[in-house]
Amino acid sequence: MIKVDNLSKSYGSIEAVKSLSFEINDGEIVGFLGANGAGKSTTLKVMTGFLRPTSGNVYVDDLNILDHEREIQKRIGYLPELNPLYVDMKVFDLLKFHATIRGMTDKQFKTALERVVHDCGLSGVIHRTVGDCSKGFKQRIGLAVAMIHDPEILILDEPVTGLDPNQIVEIRQLIKQLGKEKLVIMSSHILQEIQATVDKIIIINNGELVAEGSSEELIASAQGLAQLTLEIQDADENAIQEMKAFIPSLSIHTLESSEKSSFVTLEYANTSDPRKEIFDYAVKNQWSILEMSQSKTNLEDVFRSLTQKGDQGNA
Amino acid sequence: MRNTFVIFQKELKSFFNSPMAYIFLVIFALVTGYFFTNTFFLYNQSDMRALFSIVPLVYLFFIPAVTMGLIAKEKSVGTIETISTLPIQDRDVVLGKFLAGYSLIIIGLLVTVIHYITLTFVGTNVDHGAVLSGYFGLVLLGGVYSSVGVFSSSLTENSVVAFIIGVFIVLVFFLLDKTLIFVPDALAGFVQYLSVDFHLSNMSRGVIDTRNLVYFGSVIGFFLFLTTRVVESRKWG
Numbered sequence A: 001m002i003k004v005d006n007l008s009k010s011y012g013s014i015e016a017v018k019s020l021s022f023e024i025n026d027g028e029i030v031g032f033l034g035a036n037g038a039g040k041s042t043t044l045k046v047m048t049g050f051l052r053p054t055s056g057n058v059y060v061d062d063l064n065i066l067d068h069e070r071e072i073q074k075r076i077g078y079l080p081e082l083n084p085l086y087v088d089m090k091v092f093d094l095l096k097f098h099a100t101i102r103g104m105t106d107k108q109f110k111t112a113l114e115r116v117v118h119d120c121g122l123s124g125v126i127h128r129t130v131g132d133c134s135k136g137f138k139q140r141i142g143l144a145v146a147m148i149h150d151p152e153i154l155i156l157d158e159p160v161t162g163l164d165p166n167q168i169v170e171i172r173q174l175i176k177q178l179g180k181e182k183l184v185i186m187s188s189h190i191l192q193e194i195q196a197t198v199d200k201i202i203i204i205n206n207g208e209l210v211a212e213g214s215s216e217e218l219i220a221s222a223q224g225l226a227q228l229t230l231e232i233q234d235a236d237e238n239a240i241q242e243m244k245a246f247i248p249s250l251s252i253h254t255l256e257s258s259e260k261s262s263f264v265t266l267e268y269a270n271t272s273d274p275r276k277e278i279f280d281y282a283v284k285n286q287w288s289i290l291e292m293s294q295s296k297t298n299l300e301d302v303f304r305s306l307t308q309k310g311d312q313g314n315a
Numbered sequence B: 001m002r003n004t005f006v007i008f009q010k011e012l013k014s015f016f017n018s019p020m021a022y023i024f025l026v027i028f029a030l031v032t033g034y035f036f037t038n039t040f041f042l043y044n045q046s047d048m049r050a051l052f053s054i055v056p057l058v059y060l061f062f063i064p065a066v067t068m069g070l071i072a073k074e075k076s077v078g079t080i081e082t083i084s085t086l087p088i089q090d091r092d093v094v095l096g097k098f099l100a101g102y103s104l105i106i107i108g109l110l111v112t113v114i115h116y117i118t119l120t121f122v123g124t125n126v127d128h129g130a131v132l133s134g135y136f137g138l139v140l141l142g143g144v145y146s147s148v149g150v151f152s153s154s155l156t157e158n159s160v161v162a163f164i165i166g167v168f169i170v171l172v173f174f175l176l177d178k179t180l181i182f183v184p185d186a187l188a189g190f191v192q193y194l195s196v197d198f199h200l201s202n203m204s205r206g207v208i209d210t211r212n213l214v215y216f217g218s219v220i221g222f223f224l225f226l227t228t229r230v231v232e233s234r235k236w237g
């Protein structure tokens, strides 16, 4: 279990993280979302002991990062942002180095090596120099380094950013697999990258928590608008404008007419459903509805609306 | 201790993984060899004094060059984040890196033992004691400069800048006792005690005093302590 408790971190006068609190339970895969500069990396750096909190604390089970840094570090595997690696080492030597630092015996290392080579698909590159590997392989090497000691907790800062779509799918599957036994927190500034992988999403903006929960919970809690797009024949624009008077919950978002038909986008509260009224109104006026499609707020919209306000682009 | 050794091993291996270490050793051997043989044949001296006076000069540039990347490169590549979040102390990392750079310097020094062997064959009245204590002095000097080099490397993420800072600090140490005439009498003794030359000249004459040993030990300790502090300071960044 990880508990971030009222955490703040400033760089000089820049407050990167402000009174942030959240909890993650064992066996959960959590997506840590925010726009560029939201404070994701800063939070993760404090959780791993790279940075000290300006105030607040981070707990791992009954340990806290201020008093038990090394104990906590033993339990964590960390993939820093941009995946820094010792490029002049052989992949084998790199993993061996990390295993030795983690206090593993040769025998333990041998077993662990087999495990990470299998899980991360490294068998082809194990005797190569890290710097000669492709970006996708480097990312897997970074993951292997983080996993070599079979930690209870994996902290991955943008693990799929910069990979091509196929590689993203592979890494995602691996993370999903790992998340069955481990607590995983992975950050991203792109919702689609992680939405499919995670059990729970934590969204921060300007260093503050703005939302937390499963995808469904986040969508339900958002008071968004639904949109209805219509293509209508035999209607003039005035008649369409008048529709608002009959169905008060509507507003007209866009209205365009061509010679043949009119295209209308209507907006109404997510909670209501005026489609039947609209249909009846059209019948009454002898319009022909060629197309009618409704789009409800999706997670993407929730994310955008939560992270747009007050975004000063301070990345 | 074990962690220090693992870091040491990794760094030493990475020196020898790149051409850097070999280039360093070859150039070091050539430069010292050139000056040694020159004076040896020109003045027909049967001692190592020429070597013992040239090595400290060569050190001024060679040691900062060897140590410049030790921490700076971790910062520029970003691996400082990986290594600092492993369950080891920052001082283990600093000490391991220092020892790796220092070892390369000592290996370079060992290469010059060839000159000593030549000397014992062709020379007359070689003062073996003086040679031994002279070498001992160079080993200690190498330690001081390596600690300065590691410290400079911790101050920046740019290896070239680390090199320049390193050269500057070791130059100050090297030149201190040449500034004595400008120093008020009351401070002269103190400034002299700080200068490496003062301690080194004792040793190249064959005198090993605990005062000299304490000096070298504490300067090395001081810079390694400072380096650890600088590395730790990232947490408040």
Ligand SMILES: Nc1ncnc2c1ncn2[C@@H]1O[C@H](COP(=O)(O)OP(=O)(O)OP(=O)(O)O)[C@@H](O)[C@H]1O
Pocket (backbone or CB within 6 Å): A011, A014, A015, A016, A034, A035, A036, A037, A038, A039, A040, A041, A042, A043, A081, A188, A189, A314, A315, B237
């Ligand atoms: N070392 C630093 N010194 C000063 N300010 C910093 C430092 N690191 C980050 N910041 C600032 O702190 C804020 C949060 O940065 P952080 O890297 O945590 O954001 P992020 O959410 O990880 O962004 P990204 O998606 O771009 O990685 C930003 O405004 C950033 O400019």
Ligand SMILES: [Mg+2]
Pocket (backbone or CB within 6 Å): A040, A041, A042, A081, A157
């Ligand atoms: Mg980041």
